[in-house]
Amino acid sequence: MPSKTTTKAKTTRKSAGLLERLAAGPVICAEGYLFEFERRGYLQAGAFVPEVVLEHPDLVESLHRDFVHAGSDVVEAFTYYAHRAKLKIIGREKDLEKINRAALRIAANVARSTGTLLAGDICNTSIYGPDDAASHRQARRIFDEQIGWAVDAGVDCIVGETYSFGGEALLALEAIGGSGRPAVITLAIPREGRTREGWTVADTCRRLEAAGAAVVGLNCARGPATMLPLLGEIRAAVRCHVAALPVPYRTTPAEPTFQSLSDPACASIPDGRPFPTALDPFVCNRYEIAGFGKAAFELGVRYLGVCCGAGPHHIRSLAEALGRRPPASRFSPDMSKHILFGTDKRLRQDNLEYGRRNYRTARAPSG
Numbered sequence: 001m002p003s004k005t006t007t008k009a010k011t012t013r014k015s016a017g018l019l020e021r022l023a024a025g026p027v028i029c030a031e032g033y034l035f036e037f038e039r040r041g042y043l044q045a046g047a048f049v050p051e052v053v054l055e056h057p058d059l060v061e062s063l064h065r066d067f068v069h070a071g072s073d074v075v076e077a078f079t080y081y082a083h084r085a086k087l088k089i090i091g092r093e094k095d096l097e098k099i100n101r102a103a104l105r106i107a108a109n110v111a112r113s114t115g116t117l118l119a120g121d122i123c124n125t126s127i128y129g130p131d132d133a134a135s136h137r138q139a140r141r142i143f144d145e146q147i148g149w150a151v152d153a154g155v156d157c158i159v160g161e162t163y164s165f166g167g168e169a170l171l172a173l174e175a176i177g178g179s180g181r182p183a184v185i186t187l188a189i190p191r192e193g194r195t196r197e198g199w200t201v202a203d204t205c206r207r208l209e210a211a212g213a214a215v216v217g218l219n220c221a222r223g224p225a226t227m228l229p230l231l232g233e234i235r236a237a238v239r240c241h242v243a244a245l246p247v248p249y250r251t252t253p254a255e256p257t258f259q260s261l262s263d264p265a266c267a268s269i270p271d272g273r274p275f276p277t278a279l280d281p282f283v284c285n286r287y288e289i290a291g292f293g294k295a296a297f298e299l300g301v302r303y304l305g306v307c308c309g310a311g312p313h314h315i316r317s318l319a320e321a322l323g324r325r326p327p328a329s330r331f332s333p334d335m336s337k338h339i340l341f342g343t344d345k346r347l348r349q350d351n352l353e354y355g356r357r358n359y360r361t362a363r364a365p366s367g
């Protein structure tokens with residue numbers, strides 16, 4: 001049994017909480033686990049339930065570690081869509097508690113061994129209807145049970161994400177409130193630019209702040225280009241910290257969400273809609289994510305990340321854009337050593353000349 005001194009020493013060593021970290025500078029949270037494991041063949045597009053947690057916990061731990069290596073300050077337990085309504089739709093309701101506890105245990109291992117924050121995660125329920133009181137009770141039950149498991153696992157904060165109904169976001173926040181953990185609430189804003197019940201983004205975030213959210217903002221649905229204008233409105237509307245986690249896709253004013261993107265260059269997409277399995281031609285490169293990170297930071301956004309579609313290279317670029325140097329930066333590009341485009345004295349001159357003759361000359365790096 002530990003003596004009082006040992007316990008005290010342990011408490012002092014505890015890493016800084018979410019609010020302390022936000023007061024000190026930007027906090028990065030990598031997301032996008034569902035899309036990554038769908039691409040790799042460990043869960044199914046459609047229902048998008050994180051079954052990989054039960055079947056390949058080692059892979060989930062490894063992806064958490066990749067994201068931390070790339071600069072994520074938060075290890076978000078992979079409980080997104082691991083809720084009652086979603087498990088029911090794939091006939092695995094009996095695995096509900098098991099999958100949640102497993103995901104939290106995996107994330108806790110990584111967070112505690114890397115000094116990062118452990119975040120519980122709840123999300124849109126898919127059964128919420130704004131005027132359907134019974135659905136509100138069901139949603140609240142979904143939130144309460146997932147939050148209970150997260151609290152048991154000792155999470156530092158709880159993320160409630162991807163709400164396109166402001167009412168559902170408020171309901172999630174109310175449920176998190178009982179846990180005593182800081183709540184990060186992010187909205188997925190549909191193409192119309194408002195929540196599905198028609199509330200403006202600024203107004204919804206104002207309501208969330210008033211109801212006690214520590215951080216409010218946006219995640220998913222929108223790419224950097226169509227998320228950024230909304231962030232300015234949110235920053236002006238609230239005093240609390242603002243979050244921004246776009247999807248890494250080139251959305252446009254005409255097609256502002258990744259669900260609305262079309263690809264006239266490809267006739268072979270089964271239902272003609274690139275979302276969610278044919279978005280490859282729209283992926284943002286790491287420099288676009290870095291540009292977004294800088295722009296959002298300049299607007300005053302302090303909680304930053306990338307959602308569905310993100311890879312560790314995006315997170316590393318985001319971290320570097322914010323002035324960080326995560327372990328993965330050891331391997332950030334150095335083209336001076338490239339066989340055709342390099343400058344290193346040890347490289348063969350004829351190869352370099354070939355490169356100059358046959359490829360576009362690189363512009364001098366800006367900034």
Ligand SMILES: [Zn+2]
Pocket residue numbers: 032219220221247307308
């Ligand atoms: Zn997403």
